[in-house]
Amino acid sequence: xxxxxxxxxxxxxxxxxxxxxxxxxxxxxxxxxxxxxxxxxxxxxxxxxxxxxxxxxxxxxxxxxxxxxxxxxxxxxxxxxxxxxxxxxxxxxxxxxxxxxxxxxxxxxxxxxxxxxxxxxxxxxxxxxxxxxxxxxxxxxxxxxxxxxxxxxxxxxxxxxxxxxxxxxxxxxxxxxxxxxxxxxxxxxxxxxxxxxxxxxxxxxxxxxxxxxx
Amino acid sequence: xxxxxxxxxxxxxxxxxxxxxxxxxxxxxxxxxxxxxxxxxxxxxxxxxxxxxxxxxxxxxxxxxxxxxxxxxxxxxxxxxxxxxxxxxxxxxxxxxxxxxxxxxxxxxxxxxxxxxxxxxxxxxxxxxxxxxxxxxxxxxxxxxxxxxxxxxxxxxxxxxxxxxxxxxxxxxxxxxxxxxxxxxxxxxxxxxxxxxxxxxxxxxxxxxxxxxxxxxxxxxxxxxxxxxxxxxxxxxxxxxxxxxxxxxxxxxxxxxxxxxxxxxxxxxxxxxxxxxxxxxxxxxxxxxxxxxxxxxxxxxxxxxxxxxxxxxxxxxxxxxxxxxxxxxxxxxxxxxxxxxxxxxxxxxxxxxxxxxxxxxxxxxxxxxxxxxxxxxx
Numbered sequence: 001x002x003x004x005x006x007x008x009x010x011x012x013x014x015x016x017x018x019x020x021x022x023x024x025x026x027x028x029x030x031x032x033x034x035x036x037x038x039x040x041x042x043x044x045x046x047x048x049x050x051x052x053x054x055x056x057x058x059x060x061x062x063x064x065x066x067x068x069x070x071x072x073x074x075x076x077x078x079x080x081x082x083x084x085x086x087x088x089x090x091x092x093x094x095x096x097x098x099x100x101x102x103x104x105x106x107x108x109x110x111x112x113x114x115x116x117x118x119x120x121x122x123x124x125x126x127x128x129x130x131x132x133x134x135x136x137x138x139x140x141x142x143x144x145x146x147x148x149x150x151x152x153x154x155x156x157x158x159x160x161x162x163x164x165x166x167x168x169x170x171x172x173x174x175x176x177x178x179x180x181x182x183x184x185x186x187x188x189x190x191x192x193x194x195x196x197x198x199x200x201x202x203x204x205x206x207x208x209x210x211x212x213x214x
Numbered sequence: 215x216x217x218x219x220x221x222x223x224x225x226x227x228x229x230x231x232x233x234x235x236x237x238x239x240x241x242x243x244x245x246x247x248x249x250x251x252x253x254x255x256x257x258x259x260x261x262x263x264x265x266x267x268x269x270x271x272x273x274x275x276x277x278x279x280x281x282x283x284x285x286x287x288x289x290x291x292x293x294x295x296x297x298x299x300x301x302x303x304x305x306x307x308x309x310x311x312x313x314x315x316x317x318x319x320x321x322x323x324x325x326x327x328x329x330x331x332x333x334x335x336x337x338x339x340x341x342x343x344x345x346x347x348x349x350x351x352x353x354x355x356x357x358x359x360x361x362x363x364x365x366x367x368x369x370x371x372x373x374x375x376x377x378x379x380x381x382x383x384x385x386x387x388x389x390x391x392x393x394x395x396x397x398x399x400x401x402x403x404x405x406x407x408x409x410x411x412x413x414x415x416x417x418x419x420x421x422x423x424x425x426x427x428x429x430x431x432x433x434x435x436x437x438x439x440x441x442x443x444x445x446x447x448x449x450x451x452x453x454x455x456x457x458x459x460x461x462x463x464x465x466x467x468x469x470x471x472x473x474x475x476x477x478x479x480x481x482x483x484x485x486x487x488x489x490x491x492x493x494x495x496x497x498x499x500x501x502x503x504x505x506x507x508x509x510x511x512x513x514x515x516x517x518x519x520x521x522x523x524x525x526x527x528x529x530x531x532x533x534x535x536x537x538x539x540x541x542x543x544x545x546x547x548x549x550x551x552x553x554x555x556x557x558x559x560x561x562x563x564x565x566x567x568x569x570x571x572x573x574x575x576x577x578x579x580x581x582x583x584x585x586x587x588x589x590x591x592x
Contacts, residue, residue: 031591039589047589053580073580075480108586121580127589169452 044126119151254279298322
């Protein structure tokens with residue numbers, strides 16, 4: 001009886017930790033935490049932010065990878081590199097390296113590590129000034145390995161799904177490398193005489209190979 | 215003092231005074247013709263006004279439609295021709311020793327123009343000049359030599375003139391009977407540049423305004439950047455309450471600045487409006503000109519008032535006219551300011567998870583939370 005209670009308490013305690021559990025990596029201090037995000041800060045202002053999202057039916061790594069690249073491209077991010085990763089519990093993920101420069105500001109880097117399980121999307125994003133990237137480049141794998149991506153069903157195709165195809169973004173024009181309005185709004189903003197016309201996003205968006213989530 | 219010394223002093227005074235007297239030898243000549251038939255118009259009334267004169271001059275054209283005035287001091291002259299229904303004014307600047315030819319092409323049947331092109335051509339002066347106002351081949355009358363009309367008659371005349379001018383202006387606008395050249399600018403009101411960012415039409419007066427909602431990650435930085443953008447282009451922040459601000463932007467830069475502001479974040483909503491106030495603007499201008507003319511003539515009448523009652527009557531009218539004129543001038547300045555500087559009402563919203571509305575109808579706005587802005591630290 002005591003053993004049953006102990007097991008129950010252990011299970012409960014494990015559940016209370018939530019699906020996002022992460023220890024501060026070396027050189028980072030925890031600045032904020034809630035049940036679905038943790039934000040760390042390095043002394044050189046590089047930030048590491050982990051985010052947790054609920055997955056939906058049909059949401060796979062290549063679908064969400066393409067979604068990520070397309071939407072960030074629309075905001076002026078340029079994809080530089082894309083490479084496979086594995087989480088601490090061996091879930092397949094992808095690392096996306098983006099470059100970003102707002103008008104008149106120093107260029108910055110953004111590295112997004114994306115893991116997709118049947119229940120959740122795990123995002124580990126590292127960002128800071130571009131010259132600091134080499135200092136953290138080799139640590140991305142280490143940071144990903146410290147993440148336990150939960151929510152894999154038995155014999156899940158999602159957790160072991162294929163890597164997204166090689167995604168590309170068209171570098172936005174210099175004057176558009178900003179935190180961007182989306183195309184329709186921007187179009188309207190650019191011409192007071194028009195009510196705005198639908199336009200395409202700035203980035204080259206690869207179509208998801210799988211069907212959109214229901 | 216002996217006689218030779220007195221003669222010497224007198225001669226010196228004459229030498230000094232001579233250039234001043236000689237400066238009053240300007241000449242304005244011209245002809246009034248029917249613009250449809252090109253026939254000269256006889257007996258057209260030409261009224262000449264200038265602050266450099268003691269009072270207005272009225273002359274009539276001869277049988278050849280010609281008129282001329284000699285012995286005029288340099289200054290800015292307003293020439294008004296009245297014939298039939300026509301009432302045409304021109305403003306010319308007469309230099310010292312200059313001779314100007316000012317031709318009027320009018321339509322006595324239905325003509326009404328606020329101001330038309332001014333043909334100014336200086337011609338060499340003849341050696342002879344006169345200090346008298348002379349008419350070439352026509353009768354010349356100075357107003358002061360005419361029996362002065364009563365104050366009531368003058369006021370009634372000006373009221374009729376004002377109403378006629380307003381009606382005619384409205385009719386001209388309604389019939390798209392645009393004047394051939396830009397209307398005469400008001401001296402007290404800053405002349406408006408071509409303010410429309412969309413058109414080169416100088417005469418158009420359009421008020422541009424807009425409203426925008428912008429979601430940004432860093433409110434403080436966004437406000438700084440927006441203010442810098444606006445100030446750099448000659449605008450200013452008219453009001454700032456929390457995350458709402460009203461920007462006044464030079465109309466010619468409105469489009470580019472709104473575009474630049476839109477790039478500072480995610481535009482959640484944007485709306486632009488254009489309001490053509492040309493009719494209001496020139497209606498105000500017309501009324502101001504009429505009131506100015508009335509005011510000036512009331513001042514002339516005040517000078518000529520012979521009794522206290524007359525003076526008080528004129529003064530009362532003058533006060534009313536001045537009050538109305540100041541009100542119209544104020545309205546015109548506000549309107550001019552609205553035309554020159556467009557207003558953009560901007561509401562900033564912080565892009566945080568709880569309030570982050572999707573930028574499109576995309577059901578998966580998760581990427582809105584990903585990016586340098588919400589991750590890197592300053």
